[in-house]
Amino acid sequence: MSERIGRGSVLEERYRRWLRLLPAPYRAEREEEMVSAFMEGAQRGRAGHDDQRPRLLEIASVAALALRLRLGGPGSTPGSSLCGEAVRRAALLGLVFWTMVGGLYAGQAVLTYGIPVDALPDGVMGIGDPESPERVRLVLADLVPLLWAVALGALVHGRPRTAKAAATAALVVPYVLVPPLVSWQVDAVRWACSVLPAVVTVLALAIGFHRDAPPPRLPARRALLLLALPIAAGVLLSVVVGVLGAMVRAGTVPARPLMSAWMWVDTPGLTCVSLLAVTVWCLARPGAPVKPAAPVALAAAILTVPAVLARVGTMPWGATGVIGLNATLQLAVLLAIGITLALIGVRALRAEDGSLTEVPGQPG
Amino acid sequence: MTEPAFLVLTALVDEPRHGYGIAQEVERLSGGRVQLKIGTLYGVLDRLAADGCVEADREEVRQGRLRRYYRLTDEGARALEEEAVRLADNARRAVERLRLRQAGGPA
Known part of the structure; x- marks a missing residue:
């Protein structure tokens, strides 16, 4: 289990792929801590992943954040x-x-x-x-x-x-x-x-x-x-x-x-x-x-x-x-x-x- | 103030916490009812930081992963207290009226 969700795991790679929805400046600032928070949850069995894939609600939350940032939310360029x-x-x-x-x-x-x-x-x-x-x-x-x-x-x-x-x-x-x-x-x-x-x-x-x-x-x-x-x-x-x-x-x-x-x-x-x-x-x-x-x-x-x-x-x-x-x-x-x-x-x-x-x- | 924002501020009252620590504490505070997704959590943190209610405290690297801790500001504590008083007042009034209703008084 820990190998499957450890550093550089498929789950992490897939989550990082979804984070690409976020604007580049925001990602440069936040990506590592967001990945860290997500993977910590995954390691402790929090319901945000399905072994190899981030769950839909987790992806939706990233998409909603990306949309808000791209449309003038706090922290946007x-x-x-x-x-x-x-x-x-x-x-x-x-x-x-x-x-x-x-x-x-x-x-x-x-x-x-x-x-x-x-x-x-x-x-x-x-x-x-x-x-x-x-x-x-x-x-x-x-x-x-x-x-x-x-x-x-x-x-x-x-x-x-x-x-x-x-x-x-x-x-x-x-x-x-x-x-x-x-x-x-x-x-x-x-x-x-x-x-x-x-x-x-x-x-x-x-x-x-x-x-x-x-x-x-x-x-x-x-x-x-x-x-x-x-x-x-x-x-x-x-x-x-x-x-x-x-x-x-x-x-x-x-x-x-x-x-x-x-x-x-x-x-x-x-x-x-x-x-x-x-x-x-x-x-x-x-x-x-x-x-x-x-x-x-x-x-x-x-x-x-x-x-x-x-x-x-x-x-x-x-x-x-x-x-x-x-x-x-x-x-x-x-x-x-x-x-x-x-x-x-x-x-x-x-x-x-x-x-x-x-x-x-x-x-x- | 939204419920997630209220819970995030409450989670930071006793000590600075990092992203997952906040999510965990919010889940505990709400009795498991509110499970903040990471995108939602960071949206809330951005909003609270923009309002001056929270700020970055320190960074740590644990097992090769970055943890950024956030702390409650004085402004955030004030905002949380005002909201808590408002909610408590509302709850008190609701309870008073329910008691009156149960006692057969005016509905």
């Missing part, structure tokens, strides 16, 4: 702190965006289901008979995304746990109420790509606001503004989309010229426009393109990755004309945005922390 800040900003930006989308969906639900049939020029009607379970399910599925607003509100009031629960519900519940039609593998891939941006927002929220993360509490006035603006934008968009849609259906306005505009107010289009706005903000900020905008640029770069995948995954490949052209344009804009933001972010990281691969206190 300035670069890791910047990464952590970027992930938290990604969560915040993502929540602002999905709150706007929640406002849009809720506004559309009111326009579609909440207004008497003959109040709109062409009699917009929703699916399902009024008061039928199907109608209730659809209305709820359109209103549940308002939980993104609950998540945003909770986060800016310093309640990340509530925010995480609300965001997860906002992501999952609509698909429970109205399951996606994924009968073919290609449909499943398209659907998975389309939900990626929201999934990444929830993940950023879950891992960015860990126990050691700085509290995100904002002053009440700023918090209210941050919450009200995206909801108002979403509701306004829903009114514009609803009225234009009604006019097109009534024949007042021709459909073709509006097709392009349509493609920029659906979720992939809005993602593109929103990320473009953030990129312009980052470039236009005083001191840009490095210091003050760095966490925001990195955050937007994080959000651009799933946005690109979502655009590629839902690309109307066979389409020509306006639809094909706008989808290709969106993809090109997203790629340009991604490259620009990544460059700003990498420059900021280098400027912030030349010691990413160095031990603090040791030269070069």
Whole structure:
């Protein structure tokens, strides 16, 4: 037994391999004492190993520590702190965006289901008979995304746990109420790509606001503004989309010229426009393109990755004309945005922390 | 203060301890209920060190392995005492109310 778990044993080697998850400077400081503590436990029969392998909970604790250190926990480098800040900003930006989308969906639900049939020029009607379970399910599925607003509100009031629960519900519940039609593998891939941006927002929220993360509490006035603006934008968009849609259906306005505009107010289009706005903000900020905008640029770069995948995954490949052209344009804009933001972010990281691969206190 | 942090500080009250020594003492203090994994233990120690509640005491090499000992600081002792008083107050109030309930008083 002692040979199997002694110095240089397979167990020690495997534990050291897991410790490589930790940032190099932290490992240089702590690896030996962590190995020592772990192996002492192993020699005394503590439940942290399985003769030759560290147990899952032991590995999970190392992984959780690594994640916290890489996202700005105590003992992390300035670069890791910047990464952590970027992930938290990604969560915040993502929540602002999905709150706007929640406002849009809720506004559309009111326009579609909440207004008497003959109040709109062409009699917009929703699916399902009024008061039928199907109608209730659809209305709820359109209103549940308002939980993104609950998540945003909770986060800016310093309640990340509530925010995480609300965001997860906002992501999952609509698909429970109205399951996606994924009968073919290609449909499943398209659907998975389309939900990626929201999934990444929830993940950023879950891992960015860990126990050691700085509290995100904002002053009440700023918090209210941050919450009200995206909801108002979403509701306004829903009114514009609803009225234009009604006019097109009534024949007042021709459909073709509006097709392009349509493609920029659906979720992939809005993602593109929103990320473009953030990129312009980052470039236009005083001191840009490095210091003050760095966490925001990195955050937007994080959000651009799933946005690109979502655009590629839902690309109307066979389409020509306006639809094909706008989808290709969106993809090109997203790629340009991604490259620009990544460059700003990498420059900021280098400027912030030349010691990413160095031990603090040791030269070069 | 989290329970692991509370127990780690308590484990360091009587003497400086090294990583495994702390984990062992925490297990003993909690009657075997809290078994700190090494990654968790060092996360807690980092947090407590950042708050000035613990600090490195000394290093020893035993059988070719490094042991770094940690000690409780005055700041840590103060924080632990405040938390212990708060928990004891809560526990006392809970016990008082339970006694009242058992005696048939207001629930």
